[in-house]
Amino acid sequence: MENGDHGKQSVGIVIIGAGFAGLGAANMFYQNGITDFLILEGRNRIGGRSHTSYDLGMEIPVDLGSAWIQGKRRNPIWKLTKRHDIPYANVDVSDKVTASHVFFDGKTQLSDSQVEKLRKLHLDPFLAHVERRQKLWRRSGTSDMSLRQFVDQHLRENQQIGGNKDNMQLFEAALHSTIALEYAADLEDLSMLSWNDDDELNGGDCYMAVGRSNAGFSAIVEALAKPFRSYIQMSSVVKAIDYDDGDNNEIQISYSFEDQTKCIVAKHVIITLPLGVLKADLVNFFPPLPIEKQAAIKKMGNGICNKCILYWEDKDDFVVFWPKKRDWLVRLAPLDSTTTSGQNAWLEFYNAYKFNGNRPVLVGFSSGRDASAIEELTDEQVVRDAVSSLRAMFGEVPEPTKAIVTRWESDEFSRGSYSFLPVGCTQQCRAELGKSVDGKLFFAGEATETIFPSTTQGALITGERAARELMKAINASEAKHKTSIIARIRKLLVPS
Numbered sequence: 001m002e003n004g005d006h007g008k009q010s011v012g013i014v015i016i017g018a019g020f021a022g023l024g025a026a027n028m029f030y031q032n033g034i035t036d037f038l039i040l041e042g043r044n045r046i047g048g049r050s051h052t053s054y055d056l057g058m059e060i061p062v063d064l065g066s067a068w069i070q071g072k073r074r075n076p077i078w079k080l081t082k083r084h085d086i087p088y089a090n091v092d093v094s095d096k097v098t099a100s101h102v103f104f105d106g107k108t109q110l111s112d113s114q115v116e117k118l119r120k121l122h123l124d125p126f127l128a129h130v131e132r133r134q135k136l137w138r139r140s141g142t143s144d145m146s147l148r149q150f151v152d153q154h155l156r157e158n159q160q161i162g163g164n165k166d167n168m169q170l171f172e173a174a175l176h177s178t179i180a181l182e183y184a185a186d187l188e189d190l191s192m193l194s195w196n197d198d199d200e201l202n203g204g205d206c207y208m209a210v211g212r213s214n215a216g217f218s219a220i221v222e223a224l225a226k227p228f229r230s231y232i233q234m235s236s237v238v239k240a241i242d243y244d245d246g247d248n249n250e251i252q253i254s255y256s257f258e259d260q261t262k263c264i265v266a267k268h269v270i271i272t273l274p275l276g277v278l279k280a281d282l283v284n285f286f287p288p289l290p291i292e293k294q295a296a297i298k299k300m301g302n303g304i305c306n307k308c309i310l311y312w313e314d315k316d317d318f319v320v321f322w323p324k325k326r327d328w329l330v331r332l333a334p335l336d337s338t339t340t341s342g343q344n345a346w347l348e349f350y351n352a353y354k355f356n357g358n359r360p361v362l363v364g365f366s367s368g369r370d371a372s373a374i375e376e377l378t379d380e381q382v383v384r385d386a387v388s389s390l391r392a393m394f395g396e397v398p399e400p401t402k403a404i405v406t407r408w409e410s411d412e413f414s415r416g417s418y419s420f421l422p423v424g425c426t427q428q429c430r431a432e433l434g435k436s437v438d439g440k441l442f443f444a445g446e447a448t449e450t451i452f453p454s455t456t457q458g459a460l461i462t463g464e465r466a467a468r469e470l471m472k473a474i475n476a477s478e479a480k481h482k483t484s485i486i487a488r489i490r491k492l493l494v495p496s
Helices: 020-031 074-083 112-140 146-158 165-183 216-231 275-279 291-299 368-374 378-393 427-433 456-493
Strands: 009-016 037-042 069-070 090-093 101-105 206-207 236-242 253-257 258-271 285-286 301-303 305-311 328-331 346-352 361-367 404-406 416-420 441-443
Touching: 009 020, 009 275, 020 037, 020 216, 020 456, 037 216, 037 258, 069 074, 074 101, 074 216, 074 456, 101 112, 101 165, 112 165, 146 165, 165 301, 165 328, 165 346, 236 258, 275 291, 275 301, 285 416, 291 301, 291 427, 305 368, 305 378, 361 368, 361 378, 378 404, 404 427, 441 456
Parallel strands: 009 037, 009 258, 101 328, 236 285, 258 441
Antiparallel strands: 069 206, 090 206, 236 253, 253 258, 301 416, 305 361, 305 404, 328 346, 346 361
8 A cells, every 4th residue: 555645545446345345356356366355344343233242251252243154055155164173053943933933922932834834835925825826926017015915815815714813823923033033124115016125055054153252244244354354454434435536547435534534536336334334324425326227225124123122141040031942923903903012022042051051141133113212222121121021922021130222223333234125126126226437446345245135145245246346346447448459559660
């Protein structure tokens, strides 16, 4: 890195963000012998929305954001995990109700046969019905509606569910577990036509916060970044990007660092800012981004998924009060409930007990409006509501020894969890967001991925894609410049 005019820093490429997308781009450059780059990261750590906490104890890791590798086959995150011998546990986190789920109606645990019957008779046929309607509507040009509207219509037409309170309650719980939680959005906000327009990888899933140090997604992040760690400048919060510098073809990036405003000049910039940050206009672009890209940013949905992680110190008199061998504990919410706070914000808990050396840890999940509402509460209030939900299932539940509460929407560097497609939005919005601008600005991040959006592998893939696009642009520019020079030389050599 050099000092340019007026003492400004100068570098060939600036990468904004050290999450999986930014690190994926940097790794692509580094592997191709390109080292004229700098990563500006706003946080005092790398990883973005993938971060492992040890606040419960050094042998009890918990992932506050990304938690699972979903599909190992052809997954670059899995390849990193294996290459660097990072611990993991094989699990099943498919978007289907499976034997790993246990449902509670009040304090009554539903039998597996009840749940399996619901899945076979109602849930699976409904999801197949959705796919058929999606294909039909796309061919006929039928207008989009929310998934909630479609579900309500289905319930009115299918009295086996809609006319049976018990079936309907379990059906709604299954939809919440398999769709709302998976996409970090309420059914009211998801597009009927496009909510599931993505793909999945095969090969089984992995839970990463396995009980030991050097575990979780942070271990994957650190392994990926290790070769080029010195190229990352943290606590550098980008404020403005000026890519209109006339014939100089330079981009000026203004950022704050240690209470000072600094500026760096680059030829190219890869922007991996989360969709929530772009929506909040926390970075000014000069000139403004193209209208089509602004429209895509505005149109796309920004999902919220928060966790309340509860730990009970494993004392001699403590008895694990939940089914130890089940992964998911799901409570059926009352059908007449309209609250977006209280115990009904915490309907699902992941059982991390068997992954942490049999230490009593439950991870509560809240999504959509519920997840947004809890960010206004104190940690004590959130923990009280989560424990209240557990007591509705198990009766006597002791107060946890420690707890961690996430607030991804309030996080200034994420402003949410991951993207989704709302009513009227298609994968074209993601494609538009991922387009480069003037051969100077390149965009990456899970929200720009059309095949594996909202995933860590999707983020990494887009970072690599943006790096390849940039290298191709550089090569084309150099070839054009070389051709121009040769043409001028030939012109000078030809007698007049």
